[in-house]
Amino acid sequence: MRRLLIASLLVLGAAAAHAADRRPVVVELFTSQGCSSCPPADAFLGELAARPDVLALGMHVDYWDYIGWKDPFAQRAYTERQRSYSRTLNQRYVYTPQMVIDGRLQGVGSDQATINRLIEKAGKAAASSPNLAVTGSGAKRVVHVGDGKAAAPATIWLVFFDSKHETKVKAGENSGRQLANYNVVRTMAPIGKWTGSAVDIPVDLDAIDVDCDGAAVIVQAEETGPIVSAMRIDRAKR
Numbered sequence: 001m002r003r004l005l006i007a008s009l010l011v012l013g014a015a016a017a018h019a020a021d022r023r024p025v026v027v028e029l030f031t032s033q034g035c036s037s038c039p040p041a042d043a044f045l046g047e048l049a050a051r052p053d054v055l056a057l058g059m060h061v062d063y064w065d066y067i068g069w070k071d072p073f074a075q076r077a078y079t080e081r082q083r084s085y086s087r088t089l090n091q092r093y094v095y096t097p098q099m100v101i102d103g104r105l106q107g108v109g110s111d112q113a114t115i116n117r118l119i120e121k122a123g124k125a126a127a128s129s130p131n132l133a134v135t136g137s138g139a140k141r142v143v144h145v146g147d148g149k150a151a152a153p154a155t156i157w158l159v160f161f162d163s164k165h166e167t168k169v170k171a172g173e174n175s176g177r178q179l180a181n182y183n184v185v186r187t188m189a190p191i192g193k194w195t196g197s198a199v200d201i202p203v204d205l206d207a208i209d210v211d212c213d214g215a216a217v218i219v220q221a222e223e224t225g226p227i228v229s230a231m232r233i234d235r236a237k238r
Contacts, residue, residue, distance in 0.1 A: 023129045024055040025122045026218060026230045029109050030082045030098045033071040033181070034064030036173035041097030041109030046182035049163070054119060055216055055230050057161060058184045061096065069172030073165065073184050081188075084224040102126070103220055103227040129229040130194075134217060139206040143191065143217055145229065150196035152221045154228050158203060160212040161185045186210050194219055194228070205233075 029045045031038045042058070049056040061082060062074040082094045089106055097109030102122040107114045130148030134141050143156065162184045169177050187210050192201040205215065215233040220226070 022053065022123065022126050023132060023229050023231055024053055025119050025126055026055045026057065026102050026227050027115070027119065028057045028059050028100045030059050030061055030078065030094070030096055030100070031109065031181070032061050032064035032074060032096050033167060033169055033174060033179055034067055034069045034172045035096045037110065038097045039174070039177070039179060041099070042179065042181050044110060044112055044115070045099075046164070046180065048115075048119075049182045053123060055218075055232060056183050057159065057216075058181055060181070060184065061094075063094075064096065064172075067172050069169055069174065072167065073181065073186070077188070078185065081224060088222075088224050103225055130219075132217065132219060132229040132231050134203075134231065134233050139204055141203045141205060141233070143201045143203055145194045145199050145201075145219055147198050148196055148228070150194065150221075150228070152225060154194040154219050154221050154225075155190050155223050156192040156194055156199075156201060157188055157218040157220060158191045158208070159185060159188045159216045159218060160208065160210045161214040161216070162212050163214050183214060186212050190223075 027048055029041055031042055045056050045058055048054045059078040060071050060073040061079040062076050063079055065071060065074060085100050086094050098106060099109040099115050100106045101118045105118045107118055131146030133144045136142050165181045165184050167179050169175055169179055187208060191203060217231055218227060219229040221228060
């Protein structure tokens with residue numbers, strides 16, 4: 001019995017180490033404070049944000065602003081990003097709350113069982129990602145993407161986000177509610193391209209005028225195709 005227990009622990013330890021080596025699965029939630037069906041998905045994103053195997057990002061769209069409440073975090077760029085996903089994922093329309101997983105899969109953001117299955121499926125593909133690293137300290141960093149197989153030229157995105165916001169909504173479908181939003185993306189900028197050969201890109205984290213506590217790098221085929229690699233940046237070293 002003792003040998004069986006030790007063997008089981010070794011297998012679990014090896015599996016955990018292998019999982020730790022994988023890059024995180026990117027989950028983008030397209031949401032709005034003006035959408036009454038979004039708060040459960042927002043709360044679920046908060047749970048996903050605590051997982052080391054997931055890079056959770058809240059993308060606030062602006063097409064709900066017309067019904068009485070202007071989402072302070074909504075940007076047209078994220079609406080356009082979602083519309084681009086609708087084309088690459090062969091959807092006829094956009095909706096909230098929608099989660100896009102690794103640029104490959106999508107589902108209703110509040111359907112936790114389905115989203116968890118999609119994350120697990122995407123995680124298997126994430127194991128073959130090219131090496132991605134960020135070196136340096138302070139504001140000056142270097143983003144390194146290693147050699148790998150590129151089906152199409154990939155955009156290297158630098159993403160800044162706030163870990164949490166709480167907002168008292170005064171109008172619209174969620175009027176009177178105190179909403180919590182997690183990993184709210186404030187800016188997302190392309191910093192270079194990757195075509196399969198190793199590339200190093202110097203980055204100045206202070207060059208983008210945004211005060212956020214979270215940052216990440218995403219390597220994505222085209223601009224809204226499958227995500228090739230991703231990692232968080234530790235801003236605490238600044």
